[in-house]
Amino acid sequence: MSNTQSSVSRPIIDVKDLVEVYADGTKAVDGVSFNVEKGEFFGFLGPNGAGKSTTIKVLTTLLRKTSGSISIAGYDIDKDPVAIRKLIGVQSQDTSVDPELTGRENMILQGNLQQMHGKELKERVEQLLEVVGLKDAADKRAGRYSGGMKKRLDLASTLVHKPTVLFLDEPTTGLDPQSRATVWEYLEGLNKKEGITIFLTTQYLEEADRLCERLCIVDSGKIVAEGTPSDLKREIGADAISISMKNKQGRSDETVKAAAREIVSKMPEVVNVLDSGDGLTIYAKEGGYFIPELVRAFDKTDIALVSINLSTPSLDDVFLKHTGKRIRVEELVKDTTSGRFGGRRR
Amino acid sequence: MTLLFDTRYLFVRSLKKLFRNPILLFFSLFQPIIFLVLFTQLFHSLNLLPGFPPGVSYLEYASAGILLQNAFSSALQSGTSIVEDLNSGFLQKMLVTQVSRPAILLGRLTTDAFRVTVQSAIILCLAYVLGFRIQTGVLGLLLILFIVAFFGLAWSGISLALGLRTKSAETVFGIGAFLTFPLLFMSTALVPVGFMPTWMQSVSNVNPISYAVNAVRDLSLPNYFSWSAEVSALAFIAGIAVVTMGITLYLFKKVVS
Ligand SMILES: Nc1ncnc2c1ncn2[C@@H]1O[C@H](COP(=O)(O)OP(=O)(O)OP(=O)(O)O)[C@@H](O)[C@H]1O
Ligand SMILES: [Mg+2]
Numbered sequence A: 001m002s003n004t005q006s007s008v009s010r011p012i013i014d015v016k017d018l019v020e021v022y023a024d025g026t027k028a029v030d031g032v033s034f035n036v037e038k039g040e041f042f043g044f045l046g047p048n049g050a051g052k053s054t055t056i057k058v059l060t061t062l063l064r065k066t067s068g069s070i071s072i073a074g075y076d077i078d079k080d081p082v083a084i085r086k087l088i089g090v091q092s093q094d095t096s097v098d099p100e101l102t103g104r105e106n107m108i109l110q111g112n113l114q115q116m117h118g119k120e121l122k123e124r125v126e127q128l129l130e131v132v133g134l135k136d137a138a139d140k141r142a143g144r145y146s147g148g149m150k151k152r153l154d155l156a157s158t159l160v161h162k163p164t165v166l167f168l169d170e171p172t173t174g175l176d177p178q179s180r181a182t183v184w185e186y187l188e189g190l191n192k193k194e195g196i197t198i199f200l201t202t203q204y205l206e207e208a209d210r211l212c213e214r215l216c217i218v219d220s221g222k223i224v225a226e227g228t229p230s231d232l233k234r235e236i237g238a239d240a241i242s243i244s245m246k247n248k249q250g251r252s253d254e255t256v257k258a259a260a261r262e263i264v265s266k267m268p269e270v271v272n273v274l275d276s277g278d279g280l281t282i283y284a285k286e287g288g289y290f291i292p293e294l295v296r297a298f299d300k301t302d303i304a305l306v307s308i309n310l311s312t313p314s315l316d317d318v319f320l321k322h323t324g325k326r327i328r329v330e331e332l333v334k335d336t337t338s339g340r341f342g343g344r345r346r
Numbered sequence B: 001m002t003l004l005f006d007t008r009y010l011f012v013r014s015l016k017k018l019f020r021n022p023i024l025l026f027f028s029l030f031q032p033i034i035f036l037v038l039f040t041q042l043f044h045s046l047n048l049l050p051g052f053p054p055g056v057s058y059l060e061y062a063s064a065g066i067l068l069q070n071a072f073s074s075a076l077q078s079g080t081s082i083v084e085d086l087n088s089g090f091l092q093k094m095l096v097t098q099v100s101r102p103a104i105l106l107g108r109l110t111t112d113a114f115r116v117t118v119q120s121a122i123i124l125c126l127a128y129v130l131g132f133r134i135q136t137g138v139l140g141l142l143l144i145l146f147i148v149a150f151f152g153l154a155w156s157g158i159s160l161a162l163g164l165r166t167k168s169a170e171t172v173f174g175i176g177a178f179l180t181f182p183l184l185f186m187s188t189a190l191v192p193v194g195f196m197p198t199w200m201q202s203v204s205n206v207n208p209i210s211y212a213v214n215a216v217r218d219l220s221l222p223n224y225f226s227w228s229a230e231v232s233a234l235a236f237i238a239g240i241a242v243v244t245m246g247i248t249l250y251l252f253k254k255v256v257s
Helices: A003-008 A052-059 A082-085 A102-113 A118-131 A147-157 A177-193 A205-211 A229-236 A254-265 A287-299 A315-323 A334-338 B001-022 B023-029 B031-042 B044-047 B058-075 B080-088 B090-095 B100-128 B137-166 B169-185 B198-206 B206-219 B225-255
Strands: A013-021 A027-036 A039-044 A067-072 A088-091 A165-169 A197-202 A213-218 A223-228 A239-247 A270-275 A280-284 A304-312
Touching: A013 A052, A027 A052, A027 A067, A027 A118, A027 A223, A027 B080, A039 A177, A039 A205, A039 A229, A052 A165, A052 A197, A082 A165, A088 A254, A102 A118, A102 A147, A102 B001, A118 A147, A118 A197, A118 B206, A147 A177, A177 A197, A177 A205, A197 A205, A205 A315, A213 A229, A223 A229, A223 A239, A223 A315, A229 A315, A229 B206, A239 A254, A254 A270, A254 A280, A254 A287, A254 A304, A254 B044, A270 A315, A280 A315, A287 A304, B001 B023, B031 B044, B031 B058, B031 B100, B044 B058, B058 B100, B058 B169, B058 B206, B080 B090, B080 B100, B080 B137, B080 B169, B090 B100, B100 B137, B137 B169, B137 B206, B137 B225, B206 B225
Parallel strands: A039 A197, A039 A213, A088 A165, A165 A197
Antiparallel strands: A013 A027, A013 A067, A213 A223, A239 A280, A239 A304, A270 A280
């Protein structure tokens, strides 16, 4: 509440050496430490299986940690889980609304379970239904909502009790671009105007880049990089040029790639070369001037460039630099076709 | 206090679900109604055999058994609803709120008790139409409903435990269906114990269904009622309930933490 207090208090989320091993021996989170400041928009960016959901489940008291220490808003997660549950709102990756209750009933129940009643609750629910655009569908059973509507209802119901920390596990996966933009705007508003601390996980680079003030890039249960999106990208210090190639026989196998790498590495402008799967990603200062050089370098050889792609560094390049892999998700444009989503289990 | 409030919220939630998707309410009624209408006709001259309680029609005799058969198989479906919440993530959604943990179970159990009571009332009405009369009056009726619901609760516990353990609705259904008939036939639900071969008599004598059936039957027939029999039946059911609830609580705690 009072700013004087928060400037000296400890981070609102404080995680040290968190390890989570599942019963079958899978080490899903492998020694993770990070802080989130009050009012911050913080993100976990990582590919499938990185351990994002597992981290959220532990932070929200659903899973007991194997080792490490966690405090949220000053409460220790082992000693005071109830106090923590009062303060947090959680949207899990798998949308969960009660299909046989209406949208409004879902929200009221959620409020009730967070010990809200009467007029206060009613007004809050109506306000939120308005905000997420479900007012007209409020009396329809949630089971008959579209995937995106369910997702929005789920989000709204985590907000009923005015949480101070919000945990969102891939809140926009499966939404169409418009809905995604709406959710982004709304989340930014929650964070900026209402001062809610947000912890978000995503596999979308663009989402992390746009929303998160600070983020951790995670892979195989470990944090591989941490910082603001712009710092992380600056760290690359060069433009990214992705190329693919083949030799005169039309082959594009590993030996061809290795030969290309050999050629590129010798060029003075090149800062770093990484394998990007179908080709190479070359990091070079002033990429625009470098490309003609690059083309010329290959002219003298028996390798032909099939494609050249210049971009300023993205978070994916940061990921590639630290893990040697691409995050490799269908990027935002591609899933416009999946207008309907949700209800994966049925 | 929160326990009571939360239990009520979740009870109301389950009731809404039950009435909006009434299959669960009627699913288990199918069998008892067939029994009540066809079975009692098929075996109506069973009461001519020696060893059958004198002056009692087969309908009067079997009604108690049919009531408890329903309570038994209906309760054994209880676990499917918790499996549904587990798999849809709704349980997890509840668990990240402040909701009182026991309320999640209590909300479920109160709904089950309600469901079994409604089903029993339907069966009793149908039996009444066919000529069945409870000889101990309104008080007896209430006591019968209480025993049946309590018996159902004891088995709801088993089913919830199974649901929590296997996380599979099919398994819960399967085991429920698998248990119902053997336990029903090897009890005094449909025939007096004297009609059975001796090995089956010894099964029937330890079969919980027999205890509950006898208690209900004593209340519905003339001149059979005795408090001592009722109390010992209730104690036996309570014993089962304690065991099943213990297992349920244990498994639930494992899921919750
Ligand atoms: N209940 C479980 N038992 C055993 N292993 C599990 C369990 N849940 C997750 N895992 C494993 O833990 C690892 C991390 O999974 P997690 O769900 O946290 O990943 P994620 O980063 O959320 O991925 P996604 O982007 O696909 O949601 C994976 O290897 C997964 O197979
Ligand atoms: Mg996940």
